[in-house]
Amino acid sequence: MNAIDVKGLHKEIGNFEIRDLSLDIPRGYITGLVGDNGAGKSTLINHLIGLLKADRGDVTILGSDDIERDREDLLNRIGLVFAEDNFPEHLSPAKLEKLLTVYFEAWDSTVYHKYLDDFNVPENTRIKRLSTGEKVKLSLAVALSHNAELLILDEPTSNLAPTFRMELLDILQELMIDGEITILFSTHITSDLERIADYIVMIDNGEILFNMEKEALLTAYKKVKGPKDILDDETGELLMGIRENSLGFEAMSNAPDTLRELFGDKVIIERLSVDEVMYFTKNNRRGV
Amino acid sequence: MNIQISNNTDIPIYEQLKNEIIRAIMTGEVQPGEALMSMRALAKELKISIITTKRAYQDLEQEGYVYSIVGKGTFVSEQNANIQRERVLLEIEKNIEELLNTAYQINLSAEELIDMIHVIEEDKK
Numbered sequence: 001m002n003a004i005d006v007k008g009l010h011k012e013i014g015n016f017e018i019r020d021l022s023l024d025i026p027r028g029y030i031t032g033l034v035g036d037n038g039a040g041k042s043t044l045i046n047h048l049i050g051l052l053k054a055d056r057g058d059v060t061i062l063g064s065d066d067i068e069r070d071r072e073d074l075l076n077r078i079g080l081v082f083a084e085d086n087f088p089e090h091l092s093p094a095k096l097e098k099l100l101t102v103y104f105e106a107w108d109s110t111v112y113h114k115y116l117d118d119f120n121v122p123e124n125t126r127i128k129r130l131s132t133g134e135k136v137k138l139s140l141a142v143a144l145s146h147n148a149e150l151l152i153l154d155e156p157t158s159n160l161a162p163t164f165r166m167e168l169l170d171i172l173q174e175l176m177i178d179g180e181i182t183i184l185f186s187t188h189i190t191s192d193l194e195r196i197a198d199y200i201v202m203i204d205n206g207e208i209l210f211n212m213e214k215e216a217l218l219t220a221y222k223k224v225k226g227p228k229d230i231l232d233d234e235t236g237e238l239l240m241g242i243r244e245n246s247l248g249f250e251a252m253s254n255a256p257d258t259l260r261e262l263f264g265d266k267v268i269i270e271r272l273s274v275d276e277v278m279y280f281t282k283n284n285r286r287g288v
Numbered sequence: 289m290n291i292q293i294s295n296n297t298d299i300p301i302y303e304q305l306k307n308e309i310i311r312a313i314m315t316g317e318v319q320p321g322e323a324l325m326s327m328r329a330l331a332k333e334l335k336i337s338i339i340t341t342k343r344a345y346q347d348l349e350q351e352g353y354v355y356s357i358v359g360k361g362t363f364v365s366e367q368n369a370n371i372q373r374e375r376v377l378l379e380i381e382k383n384i385e386e387l388l389n390t391a392y393q394i395n396l397s398a399e400e401l402i403d404m405i406h407v408i409e410e411d412k413k
Contacts, residue, residue, distance in 0.1 A: 030337065169335065178328070195335045195336055196335060196336070214339070271295075
Protein backbone atom coordinates (compact mmCIF):
# COMPACT_ATOMS: atom_id res chain seq x y z
CA MET A 1 0.00 0.00 0.00
CA ASN A 2 1.39 3.37 -0.95
CA ALA A 3 0.85 6.67 0.81
CA ILE A 4 1.95 8.54 -2.29
CA ASP A 5 1.97 7.55 -5.96
CA VAL A 6 3.39 9.77 -8.66
CA LYS A 7 3.09 8.72 -12.29
CA GLY A 8 4.74 10.46 -15.21
CA LEU A 9 4.99 13.87 -13.56
CA HIS A 10 6.09 16.54 -15.98
CA LYS A 11 6.73 20.18 -15.16
CA GLU A 12 8.71 23.05 -16.58
CA ILE A 13 9.56 26.07 -14.47
CA GLY A 14 11.88 28.42 -16.30
CA ASN A 15 15.07 26.51 -16.98
CA PHE A 16 14.22 23.79 -14.51
CA GLU A 17 12.42 20.72 -15.68
CA ILE A 18 10.95 17.58 -14.12
CA ARG A 19 10.63 14.97 -16.84
CA ASP A 20 8.41 11.95 -16.57
CA LEU A 21 9.03 11.36 -12.89
CA SER A 22 7.39 8.36 -11.24
CA LEU A 23 7.63 7.50 -7.58
CA ASP A 24 5.86 5.59 -4.86
CA ILE A 25 6.16 6.12 -1.13
CA PRO A 26 5.12 3.04 0.86
CA ARG A 27 2.83 3.44 3.84
CA GLY A 28 4.22 2.86 7.33
CA TYR A 29 7.86 3.65 6.61
CA ILE A 30 10.33 6.52 6.59
CA THR A 31 11.40 7.62 3.13
CA GLY A 32 14.26 10.05 2.76
CA LEU A 33 14.27 12.38 -0.20
CA VAL A 34 17.85 13.49 -0.76
CA GLY A 35 19.53 15.71 -3.28
CA ASP A 36 21.59 18.87 -3.49
CA ASN A 37 20.08 22.31 -3.14
CA GLY A 38 18.14 23.00 -6.32
CA ALA A 39 17.83 19.32 -7.25
CA GLY A 40 14.03 19.53 -7.25
CA LYS A 41 13.12 18.18 -3.81
CA SER A 42 10.85 21.07 -2.85
CA THR A 43 9.36 21.30 -6.34
CA LEU A 44 8.42 17.63 -6.09
CA ILE A 45 6.97 18.07 -2.60
CA ASN A 46 4.96 21.09 -3.72
CA HIS A 47 3.38 18.93 -6.40
CA LEU A 48 2.51 16.27 -3.85
CA ILE A 49 0.55 18.68 -1.69
CA GLY A 50 -1.01 20.61 -4.53
CA LEU A 51 0.96 23.83 -4.19
CA LEU A 52 2.18 23.34 -7.75
CA LYS A 53 0.20 21.89 -10.61
CA ALA A 54 1.89 19.46 -12.98
CA ASP A 55 1.94 20.09 -16.73
CA ARG A 56 1.25 16.37 -17.14
CA GLY A 57 1.08 13.31 -14.90
CA ASP A 58 -0.83 12.02 -11.89
CA VAL A 59 -0.34 12.39 -8.16
CA THR A 60 -2.26 10.20 -5.74
CA ILE A 61 -1.84 11.02 -2.07
CA LEU A 62 -3.55 9.10 0.76
CA GLY A 63 -5.91 7.60 -1.77
CA SER A 64 -6.97 10.91 -3.32
CA ASP A 65 -6.17 11.70 -6.93
CA ASP A 66 -7.80 15.12 -6.74
CA ILE A 67 -5.96 17.26 -4.25
CA GLU A 68 -8.04 20.30 -5.18
CA ARG A 69 -11.31 18.55 -4.35
CA ASP A 70 -10.08 16.84 -1.17
CA ARG A 71 -7.88 19.67 0.08
CA GLU A 72 -9.53 20.11 3.48
CA ASP A 73 -9.59 16.41 4.30
CA LEU A 74 -6.02 15.93 3.10
CA LEU A 75 -4.58 18.86 5.03
CA ASN A 76 -6.11 17.38 8.15
CA ARG A 77 -4.43 14.05 7.48
CA ILE A 78 -1.04 15.42 6.43
CA GLY A 79 1.40 17.10 8.82
CA LEU A 80 3.60 19.59 7.00
CA VAL A 81 6.86 21.12 8.11
CA PHE A 82 8.92 23.47 5.98
CA ALA A 83 12.22 25.15 6.69
CA GLU A 84 10.31 28.45 6.63
CA ASP A 85 7.00 28.66 8.47
CA ASN A 86 4.12 30.91 7.50
CA PHE A 87 2.12 31.28 10.68
CA PRO A 88 0.64 34.70 11.47
CA GLU A 89 3.57 36.55 13.02
CA HIS A 90 1.62 38.62 15.52
CA LEU A 91 0.24 35.57 17.35
CA SER A 92 1.91 33.62 20.12
CA PRO A 93 2.01 29.80 19.97
CA ALA A 94 -0.76 29.74 22.61
CA LYS A 95 -3.01 32.09 20.58
CA LEU A 96 -2.18 30.26 17.39
CA GLU A 97 -3.72 27.15 18.89
CA LYS A 98 -7.17 28.79 18.91
CA LEU A 99 -7.01 29.01 15.11
CA LEU A 100 -5.65 25.52 14.76
CA THR A 101 -8.40 23.88 16.82
CA VAL A 102 -10.91 25.29 14.34
CA TYR A 103 -8.88 24.16 11.37
CA PHE A 104 -7.93 20.63 12.44
CA GLU A 105 -10.71 18.18 13.31
CA ALA A 106 -8.46 15.89 15.32
CA TRP A 107 -6.51 18.60 17.15
CA ASP A 108 -4.87 17.34 20.35
CA SER A 109 -4.16 20.18 22.71
CA THR A 110 -2.33 18.04 25.27
CA VAL A 111 0.10 16.78 22.66
CA TYR A 112 0.68 20.31 21.33
CA HIS A 113 1.55 21.71 24.75
CA LYS A 114 3.71 18.73 25.54
CA TYR A 115 5.78 19.26 22.40
CA LEU A 116 6.07 23.02 22.94
CA ASP A 117 7.32 22.24 26.42
CA ASP A 118 9.70 19.47 25.25
CA PHE A 119 11.06 21.72 22.51
CA ASN A 120 11.40 24.74 24.83
CA VAL A 121 9.25 26.94 22.62
CA PRO A 122 7.86 29.84 24.71
CA GLU A 123 4.07 29.72 24.51
CA ASN A 124 3.38 33.38 25.05
CA THR A 125 5.99 35.04 22.87
CA ARG A 126 4.85 36.39 19.51
CA ILE A 127 5.95 34.22 16.65
CA LYS A 128 7.93 37.04 15.04
CA ARG A 129 10.10 37.19 18.17
CA LEU A 130 10.94 33.47 18.00
CA SER A 131 14.29 32.33 16.62
CA THR A 132 14.41 30.47 13.30
CA GLY A 133 14.99 27.21 15.16
CA GLU A 134 12.06 27.87 17.49
CA LYS A 135 9.79 28.54 14.53
CA VAL A 136 10.71 25.19 12.97
CA LYS A 137 10.06 23.53 16.32
CA LEU A 138 6.68 25.26 16.47
CA SER A 139 5.70 23.96 13.05
CA LEU A 140 6.86 20.51 14.10
CA ALA A 141 4.68 20.72 17.21
CA VAL A 142 1.71 21.70 15.03
CA ALA A 143 2.35 18.93 12.49
CA LEU A 144 2.57 16.36 15.28
CA SER A 145 -0.57 17.49 17.11
CA HIS A 146 -3.41 16.77 14.71
CA ASN A 147 -3.09 12.99 14.36
CA ALA A 148 -1.71 13.18 10.84
CA GLU A 149 -1.15 9.86 9.08
CA LEU A 150 1.45 11.29 6.73
CA LEU A 151 4.22 13.66 7.71
CA ILE A 152 5.97 15.60 4.99
CA LEU A 153 9.05 17.37 6.24
CA ASP A 154 10.82 19.59 3.72
CA GLU A 155 14.34 20.41 4.90
CA PRO A 156 13.18 20.66 8.50
CA THR A 157 16.64 20.29 9.95
CA SER A 158 18.62 22.89 8.03
CA ASN A 159 17.91 25.53 10.69
CA LEU A 160 18.21 23.23 13.68
CA ALA A 161 21.15 22.62 15.98
CA PRO A 162 22.76 19.16 15.68
CA THR A 163 21.59 18.08 19.13
CA PHE A 164 17.99 18.88 18.30
CA ARG A 165 18.31 17.09 14.97
CA MET A 166 19.19 13.94 16.91
CA GLU A 167 16.20 14.53 19.19
CA LEU A 168 13.94 14.95 16.18
CA LEU A 169 15.04 11.61 14.73
CA ASP A 170 14.17 10.05 18.05
CA ILE A 171 10.71 11.62 17.99
CA LEU A 172 10.11 10.42 14.43
CA GLN A 173 11.10 6.87 15.32
CA GLU A 174 8.83 7.00 18.37
CA LEU A 175 5.95 7.90 16.04
CA MET A 176 6.78 4.97 13.78
CA ILE A 177 6.31 2.38 16.51
CA ASP A 178 2.58 1.84 15.98
CA GLY A 179 3.11 1.55 12.24
CA GLU A 180 0.22 3.76 11.19
CA ILE A 181 2.24 6.73 10.08
CA THR A 182 4.27 7.45 6.95
CA ILE A 183 7.11 9.94 6.88
CA LEU A 184 8.60 11.67 3.86
CA PHE A 185 11.64 13.64 4.89
CA SER A 186 13.62 15.77 2.49
CA THR A 187 17.07 16.97 3.37
CA HIS A 188 20.47 17.77 1.99
CA ILE A 189 21.98 16.76 5.34
CA THR A 190 21.91 13.07 4.59
CA SER A 191 23.52 12.00 7.85
CA ASP A 192 20.12 12.74 9.39
CA LEU A 193 18.60 9.96 7.39
CA GLU A 194 21.55 7.63 7.22
CA ARG A 195 20.38 5.51 10.09
CA ILE A 196 16.62 5.69 10.33
CA ALA A 197 15.33 5.88 6.73
CA ASP A 198 13.83 2.73 5.26
CA TYR A 199 13.88 4.00 1.69
CA ILE A 200 16.10 6.54 -0.02
CA VAL A 201 14.93 8.51 -3.02
CA MET A 202 17.77 10.41 -4.60
CA ILE A 203 16.91 13.28 -6.86
CA ASP A 204 19.20 15.33 -9.08
CA ASN A 205 18.32 17.93 -11.66
CA GLY A 206 14.64 16.99 -11.55
CA GLU A 207 15.32 13.31 -12.10
CA ILE A 208 15.28 10.34 -9.76
CA LEU A 209 18.72 8.72 -9.64
CA PHE A 210 17.86 6.09 -7.08
CA ASN A 211 14.77 4.83 -5.33
CA MET A 212 15.83 1.94 -3.17
CA GLU A 213 15.47 0.34 0.18
CA LYS A 214 18.39 1.87 2.05
CA GLU A 215 20.03 -1.26 3.45
CA ALA A 216 19.69 -3.05 0.11
CA LEU A 217 21.37 -0.07 -1.54
CA LEU A 218 24.23 -0.01 0.96
CA THR A 219 24.63 -3.78 0.76
CA ALA A 220 24.68 -3.97 -3.03
CA TYR A 221 26.94 -0.98 -3.58
CA LYS A 222 30.30 -0.54 -1.91
CA LYS A 223 33.08 1.99 -1.92
CA VAL A 224 36.25 0.66 -3.52
CA LYS A 225 39.72 2.12 -3.10
CA GLY A 226 42.82 0.85 -4.84
CA PRO A 227 46.01 1.59 -6.76
CA LYS A 228 45.69 3.17 -10.18
CA ASP A 229 47.58 0.36 -11.94
CA ILE A 230 44.57 -1.96 -11.73
CA LEU A 231 42.37 0.47 -13.68
CA ASP A 232 41.77 -0.77 -17.20
CA ASP A 233 38.73 -1.17 -19.42
CA GLU A 234 37.54 -4.37 -17.77
CA THR A 235 37.93 -3.06 -14.24
CA GLY A 236 36.31 0.18 -15.36
CA GLU A 237 33.19 -1.80 -16.23
CA LEU A 238 32.83 -2.74 -12.57
CA LEU A 239 33.35 0.78 -11.23
CA MET A 240 31.16 3.86 -11.18
CA GLY A 241 32.19 7.50 -10.79
CA ILE A 242 35.93 6.81 -10.51
CA ARG A 243 37.94 9.58 -8.85
CA GLU A 244 41.68 9.40 -9.24
CA ASN A 245 44.29 11.24 -7.23
CA SER A 246 48.08 10.97 -7.08
CA LEU A 247 47.94 8.05 -4.66
CA GLY A 248 45.18 5.87 -6.09
CA PHE A 249 41.52 5.83 -6.97
CA GLU A 250 38.12 5.74 -5.29
CA ALA A 251 34.91 4.55 -6.88
CA MET A 252 31.57 2.89 -6.24
CA SER A 253 30.87 -0.66 -7.35
CA ASN A 254 27.97 -3.07 -7.36
CA ALA A 255 30.37 -5.98 -7.87
CA PRO A 256 32.62 -5.75 -4.79
CA ASP A 257 32.99 -9.54 -4.55
CA THR A 258 34.34 -9.78 -8.10
CA LEU A 259 36.84 -7.01 -7.38
CA ARG A 260 37.90 -8.79 -4.22
CA GLU A 261 38.43 -12.00 -6.18
CA LEU A 262 40.39 -10.24 -8.91
CA PHE A 263 42.58 -8.04 -6.76
CA GLY A 264 42.50 -9.47 -3.25
CA ASP A 265 44.13 -7.18 -0.72
CA LYS A 266 45.07 -4.62 -3.36
CA VAL A 267 41.59 -3.14 -3.03
CA ILE A 268 39.85 -1.82 0.06
CA ILE A 269 36.11 -2.32 0.14
CA GLU A 270 34.04 -0.20 2.52
CA ARG A 271 30.48 0.68 3.37
CA LEU A 272 29.26 3.80 1.57
CA SER A 273 27.45 6.71 3.12
CA VAL A 274 24.34 8.01 1.38
CA ASP A 275 26.31 11.16 0.54
CA GLU A 276 28.96 9.10 -1.18
CA VAL A 277 26.38 7.15 -3.17
CA MET A 278 25.07 10.48 -4.43
CA TYR A 279 28.57 11.76 -5.15
CA PHE A 280 29.70 8.72 -7.15
CA THR A 281 26.38 8.40 -8.97
CA LYS A 282 26.58 12.01 -10.07
CA ASN A 283 30.20 11.54 -11.17
CA ASN A 284 29.18 8.51 -13.12
CA ARG A 285 26.44 10.38 -14.93
CA ARG A 286 28.86 13.10 -15.86
CA GLY A 287 30.73 10.32 -17.64
CA VAL A 288 33.68 10.24 -15.28
CA MET B 289 19.17 -8.24 26.23
CA ASN B 290 22.29 -6.38 25.10
CA ILE B 291 22.64 -5.46 21.45
CA GLN B 292 25.50 -3.48 19.95
CA ILE B 293 25.42 -2.33 16.35
CA SER B 294 28.34 -0.66 14.62
CA ASN B 295 28.02 1.71 11.70
CA ASN B 296 31.70 1.54 10.96
CA THR B 297 32.00 -1.98 9.70
CA ASP B 298 31.34 -3.58 6.38
CA ILE B 299 28.97 -6.15 7.88
CA PRO B 300 25.38 -5.25 6.91
CA ILE B 301 23.41 -3.95 9.87
CA TYR B 302 20.70 -6.61 9.60
CA GLU B 303 23.39 -9.27 9.81
CA GLN B 304 24.98 -7.67 12.86
CA LEU B 305 21.57 -7.50 14.49
CA LYS B 306 20.83 -11.11 13.61
CA ASN B 307 24.15 -12.26 15.04
CA GLU B 308 23.61 -10.27 18.22
CA ILE B 309 20.19 -11.84 18.76
CA ILE B 310 21.56 -15.33 18.06
CA ARG B 311 24.30 -14.63 20.61
CA ALA B 312 21.72 -13.52 23.16
CA ILE B 313 19.73 -16.70 22.55
CA MET B 314 22.83 -18.90 22.80
CA THR B 315 24.03 -17.32 26.00
CA GLY B 316 20.56 -17.50 27.51
CA GLU B 317 20.15 -13.73 27.82
CA VAL B 318 16.75 -14.36 26.29
CA GLN B 319 14.92 -17.56 27.11
CA PRO B 320 12.78 -19.79 24.90
CA GLY B 321 9.21 -18.51 24.83
CA GLU B 322 10.29 -15.00 25.74
CA ALA B 323 9.03 -12.20 23.48
CA LEU B 324 11.49 -10.10 21.52
CA MET B 325 10.90 -6.37 21.34
CA SER B 326 8.64 -5.39 18.41
CA MET B 327 10.48 -4.64 15.16
CA ARG B 328 9.46 -1.01 15.23
CA ALA B 329 10.39 -0.49 18.87
CA LEU B 330 13.74 -2.16 18.30
CA ALA B 331 14.39 0.07 15.27
CA LYS B 332 13.80 3.07 17.47
CA GLU B 333 16.01 1.82 20.29
CA LEU B 334 18.90 1.10 17.95
CA LYS B 335 18.24 4.13 15.72
CA ILE B 336 18.15 1.98 12.62
CA SER B 337 15.52 1.55 9.92
CA ILE B 338 12.43 -0.59 10.41
CA ILE B 339 13.19 -2.62 7.30
CA THR B 340 16.55 -3.59 8.78
CA THR B 341 14.97 -5.06 11.90
CA LYS B 342 12.28 -6.69 9.79
CA ARG B 343 14.88 -8.44 7.64
CA ALA B 344 16.83 -9.65 10.69
CA TYR B 345 13.64 -11.03 12.29
CA GLN B 346 12.62 -12.75 9.05
CA ASP B 347 16.02 -14.39 8.74
CA LEU B 348 15.93 -15.52 12.37
CA GLU B 349 12.49 -16.98 11.84
CA GLN B 350 13.55 -18.83 8.69
CA GLU B 351 16.50 -20.29 10.51
CA GLY B 352 14.27 -21.40 13.34
CA TYR B 353 15.63 -19.23 16.12
CA VAL B 354 12.35 -17.42 16.64
CA TYR B 355 8.71 -17.71 15.65
CA SER B 356 6.07 -15.07 15.27
CA ILE B 357 2.37 -14.98 16.04
CA VAL B 358 0.36 -12.47 14.04
CA GLY B 359 -0.77 -9.61 16.26
CA LYS B 360 1.22 -10.88 19.21
CA GLY B 361 4.85 -10.59 18.28
CA THR B 362 8.04 -12.55 17.90
CA PHE B 363 9.16 -15.19 20.39
CA VAL B 364 12.32 -17.16 20.99
CA SER B 365 11.94 -20.79 19.85
CA GLU B 366 12.73 -23.78 22.01
CA GLN B 367 16.35 -24.38 21.10
CA ASN B 368 17.93 -27.73 21.20
CA ALA B 369 21.18 -26.63 22.83
CA ASN B 370 23.22 -29.48 21.39
CA ILE B 371 22.06 -28.91 17.84
CA GLN B 372 22.82 -25.22 18.16
CA ARG B 373 26.27 -25.96 19.45
CA GLU B 374 26.84 -28.41 16.61
CA ARG B 375 25.82 -25.78 14.12
CA VAL B 376 28.27 -23.24 15.48
CA LEU B 377 31.06 -25.81 15.65
CA LEU B 378 30.48 -26.66 11.99
CA GLU B 379 30.71 -23.01 11.11
CA ILE B 380 33.99 -22.71 13.03
CA GLU B 381 35.38 -25.79 11.29
CA LYS B 382 34.58 -24.28 7.92
CA ASN B 383 36.32 -21.05 8.88
CA ILE B 384 39.40 -22.88 10.13
CA GLU B 385 39.66 -24.79 6.88
CA GLU B 386 39.62 -21.53 4.97
CA LEU B 387 42.16 -20.07 7.36
CA LEU B 388 44.50 -23.02 6.86
CA ASN B 389 44.23 -22.70 3.10
CA THR B 390 45.17 -19.03 3.29
CA ALA B 391 48.03 -19.75 5.68
CA TYR B 392 49.29 -22.49 3.37
CA GLN B 393 49.95 -19.91 0.65
CA ILE B 394 52.86 -18.51 2.68
CA ASN B 395 53.74 -21.75 4.44
CA LEU B 396 52.54 -20.50 7.80
CA SER B 397 52.39 -23.34 10.31
CA ALA B 398 49.44 -24.16 12.54
CA GLU B 399 51.59 -23.25 15.57
CA GLU B 400 52.25 -19.80 14.14
CA LEU B 401 48.55 -19.43 13.44
CA ILE B 402 47.70 -20.31 17.03
CA ASP B 403 50.22 -17.71 18.21
CA MET B 404 48.51 -15.16 15.99
CA ILE B 405 45.14 -16.07 17.44
CA HIS B 406 46.47 -15.49 20.96
CA VAL B 407 47.94 -12.12 19.99
CA ILE B 408 44.71 -10.97 18.33
CA GLU B 409 42.65 -12.23 21.25
CA GLU B 410 44.90 -10.24 23.58
CA ASP B 411 44.38 -7.13 21.41
CA LYS B 412 40.62 -7.51 21.48
CA LYS B 413 40.48 -7.46 25.27
